[in-house]
Amino acid sequence: MIGASLLLALLQGPQPAQEAPPVPRLVVLICVDQLRENQLDRLSPVLTGGLHRLLEEGQRFRGARLGYLITETGPGHVTLGSGCLPDKSGVLANQWRVRGNKDLVYCVGGPADRLGVGGSYEASGRDATNLRRPALGEILGQRWPNSKVIAISGKDRGAIGLGGRTADACLWWDKGGRGWVTSTAFGESLPPWAAAASRGWVHQAAGWTWNVSFDAKAPPPGTQADQRPGEVPLPGGDGTLPWSLPQPADRGDSAERAKLAGRVYAVPLLDALALQLGREALQAEDLGLDGSPDLLCLALSSCDSVGHRFGPKSREVTDLLLRLDRDLGVMFDLLDRRLGADSWIACLSADHGVLDLPEQRLEENLPGLRVSKGELGRLRGVLRDHLKETLKSSCKLTIVGHAVWMNADDVRAAGGDLVQVRRQLAELVREHAPWADLVFTNEELTANGAAGILGLAQASYQESTAPDLLIHTQPGTLLGLSGGTSHGSAHEYDRSVPLIFMGTPFTPGEHTRSAGPEDAVPTLLRALGWTTQEIEAFGFDGQSLLP
Ligand SMILES: [Zn+2]
16 A cells, blocks of 8 residues: 555655755845945954844955956945946946046936936936946846845935846935935835835934944044044034034924935934834835845945045944944844844945045055145146147146046147057156056057956946046045045055855855955855856856855
């Protein structure tokens, strides 16, 4: 006689030899704006929340570097969200110039008929037109049409950069005072939970005070003293904390709301509100609770706005990261409770790093220099004089950031050889700008396959967007900034970002292999069950870091 279970097995036909591993039901993709990799090492002794958990339980790729030169927010988020470097993703910088066009292209700028939902001026004309490649959420939707994608950020380019072209909700902070906003590219109205947050934020923000949350007498390791040279105090402040947001007399007044919203953007409350919105999305949308994996993108912008003013080792950024650690811990605990600890995975990275304040570097015997606008003007004069002398005619020439632009038609009309003129100007820059590390000509930028910093520069330009010259500065140099700090170079401090994956199937530990944020999407797809061959077929620049 055949046993009942055997009979059942025979009736059901052949069974798979091995059960497939469970697919995570939610991916949380986190981008901390301006979080340099070594900040996590500096603060690891005092972290206790979500960042601590990522360091303890995560698979950390310490060799992660950005694979391009223009280390700015737009390309940073899009690379992390799409698995492709700027020359493939189409998002080259925060904004860029196309030769022959007067207007700059904004990375998440779209057609003028894209309107800001809820009347937001800041959200109008914003969409994902410039993103040429599908983001992770779009790929998930191809396999699981019911998959939900929610993207939240302090910045439009953060939310759109991670969420991509097809996010179900793509929300960013409106410095005009309307709370969380989106454009009609992502829906005709705000989801109810976002609309509620946009009504309620003023009550949380009015009079909010930023107090240092660590013992001021025993600050975390590597924290600078307060009020350092080079810092840019918060509006009306003296460069110390506590510092308070205004208390609007009339909370319905649009000008007062706009002022308050602009100040929120400058302090860590912005991240706290973004993570609060993320928790509300998680619950209202039941993320991760059905058979279709969902994606929650959190692009947290406060570290960048505070970091630009005070520098990464400041008390302000240190305090902000401790707050972020705690708030991420709250988010992760909620995920564990709702979904179960084995049902979600997270990836944390950054869009770029940052330079320490040049003044701080000098104290540490490292090179540090601020090149003033006047000095840049003098260099422009030298280059213009050369053109006038050799071409016997005036030729327009401007220096925008690190790029030198000429009017090619002027040069040709005067009988000049454009290639030769560019080489001559490059020589003059080398001679007159001791702070220039490397000077690349348009011909070098638009070629392919170079190694080193030129190779990184080539990944940041296309034929039509390359300037006549690109000046890469010496380490520690800031152009045209009299205070604060920035990023945007190919130096280690700008390119070095965290890349950590957590949850099943990731194995806790550290790796030193070379990697980059472009590996995040292929790696997450592998964790979600895509085969290596299927991943290769997408043509990402990155690759799966899982076998
Ligand atoms: Zn950024």
